[in-house]
Amino acid sequence: MTISKKEIAPLHALITISLESSDYQEKVDTVLGNYRKTANIPGFRKGQVPLGLIKKQYGQAVLVDEINKILQAEIGKYIEDEKLSLLGNPLPKEREDFDWKAETLQFDFEIGLAPEIAPALKTKKAITNYKITASDKSIDEQVVRLQEQYGSLHSKDTVEEGDEVTGLITAEEPKIENTATIALKTIKSKASAKKFIGAKVGEVVKVKTKGLFEKDFELARVLGISNEEAEGLAIEVEFSISEINRREPAALDQAFFDKLFGEGAVDSVEVMKEKIKADSEVQFAQQADQKFMNDITEAIIAETKFDLPAEFLTRWIQFGGEKELTEDEAKAEYERSEKGIRYQLIEAELIKTHNLQVSFDELKDYAGSYIRSQMAQFGRMNPSDQEVDQITASIMQNQEEVRRLSTQVMNEKLLDLFKKEGKVKEKAISFEDFIKEAYA
Numbered sequence: 001m002t003i004s005k006k007e008i009a010p011l012h013a014l015i016t017i018s019l020e021s022s023d024y025q026e027k028v029d030t031v032l033g034n035y036r037k038t039a040n041i042p043g044f045r046k047g048q049v050p051l052g053l054i055k056k057q058y059g060q061a062v063l064v065d066e067i068n069k070i071l072q073a074e075i076g077k078y079i080e081d082e083k084l085s086l087l088g089n090p091l092p093k094e095r096e097d098f099d100w101k102a103e104t105l106q107f108d109f110e111i112g113l114a115p116e117i118a119p120a121l122k123t124k125k126a127i128t129n130y131k132i133t134a135s136d137k138s139i140d141e142q143v144v145r146l147q148e149q150y151g152s153l154h155s156k157d158t159v160e161e162g163d164e165v166t167g168l169i170t171a172e173e174p175k176i177e178n179t180a181t182i183a184l185k186t187i188k189s190k191a192s193a194k195k196f197i198g199a200k201v202g203e204v205v206k207v208k209t210k211g212l213f214e215k216d217f218e219l220a221r222v223l224g225i226s227n228e229e230a231e232g233l234a235i236e237v238e239f240s241i242s243e244i245n246r247r248e249p250a251a252l253d254q255a256f257f258d259k260l261f262g263e264g265a266v267d268s269v270e271v272m273k274e275k276i277k278a279d280s281e282v283q284f285a286q287q288a289d290q291k292f293m294n295d296i297t298e299a300i301i302a303e304t305k306f307d308l309p310a311e312f313l314t315r316w317i318q319f320g321g322e323k324e325l326t327e328d329e330a331k332a333e334y335e336r337s338e339k340g341i342r343y344q345l346i347e348a349e350l351i352k353t354h355n356l357q358v359s360f361d362e363l364k365d366y367a368g369s370y371i372r373s374q375m376a377q378f379g380r381m382n383p384s385d386q387e388v389d390q391i392t393a394s395i396m397q398n399q400e401e402v403r404r405l406s407t408q409v410m411n412e413k414l415l416d417l418f419k420k421e422g423k424v425k426e427k428a429i430s431f432e433d434f435i436k437e438a439y440a
Helices: 021-038 051-081 136-149 190-196 216-223 254-261 269-303 310-319 327-353 360-377 385-396 399-421 431-438
Strands: 002-009 012-020 086-093 104-113 127-133 152-155 164-171 176-183 204-208 236-248 424-430
Touching: 002 051, 012 021, 012 051, 021 051, 051 086, 051 104, 086 310, 104 310, 127 269, 127 431, 136 269, 136 431, 164 216, 176 216, 176 236, 190 204, 254 269, 269 327, 269 360, 269 399, 269 431, 310 327, 327 399, 360 385, 360 399, 385 399, 424 431
Parallel strands: 127 424
Antiparallel strands: 002 012, 012 104, 086 104, 152 236, 164 176, 164 236, 204 236
């Protein structure tokens, strides 16, 4: 057996494996001998089938199977021994005139090699790291939302301003039939909101979907359709009222504070607002970090120059998947994937160079913090350590969740690296201004 490597183009090579019969024949004969012992062929007793007949029926398939096993093992060993860093997987090069009876069998595999790169952490332009503060207005709005969330509902017969209506929403084209609750104050169209005023249980109100809500996702929720289907939808729907309720906000008293934050943790509106401010700014920091991460990775990708074996990767995309693509499909998929491939290589180099690793304890602590933040979003501001530990233990037994959280922890480490080593400028800003500036 011989193995050699020849460069086809920069970062694109051909591995050739040549096999003699002595490399595989003994294994083929052993498998065929085992087949003979167990073969059940009419006219022959079990174990007495002539070996020639076994070879005629199964010889070619066994030969191909055993050679494939040898090739996979040897090419993997060669890549490891030569310390080759590949992009994609080795791609077999087929030959139409291949002769399985030849004395020497030669197999070619195309490979794409990963380039050497030096990530440009110090980008030419400084990347903004936003420090978002919670405004008094946003804190007051959060207090109102919490009062409503923990308030009480009172049934009514007639709709008035500020009420909530529940009912069946229907339309013929497209076909819509969904039961939903709408708070009148969320309706953007004043004309549509006015149609509900004075309506009673059992009555039908007709409204137009265009401009009904501020955002399409609110319309999607109410109609029970996807965000894509709701985008730009302009039809008339019928709302058959089944319930009318007035939501009375919870009083700002000690019972309310204890329900939200735990007994005795908050004893006044002022302390409540301070806690809401702190919790809100933790959430804002996550959005700011995501914006920073997006911006700096875009800049690093743009400024870290290196070549890719584009021809090989396109062929690998075309032939390496479960479904073979056309040449045009493969080229289009490569163009869509190129930026992601570049960042994966940059990320891998940064993790290697800076020895970034995720320990079990880090993963467990991160899971606990994640659980607390998720619970806080639903008003559970002060869950017990025992409750959080139980949920964390359950998550740590789920391998898919562990992989997802491991990726998030590594992203946190990369974020810290970018902030420490990158070219960064700080900017204090309110959340409202952040939204306007960052996503204008």
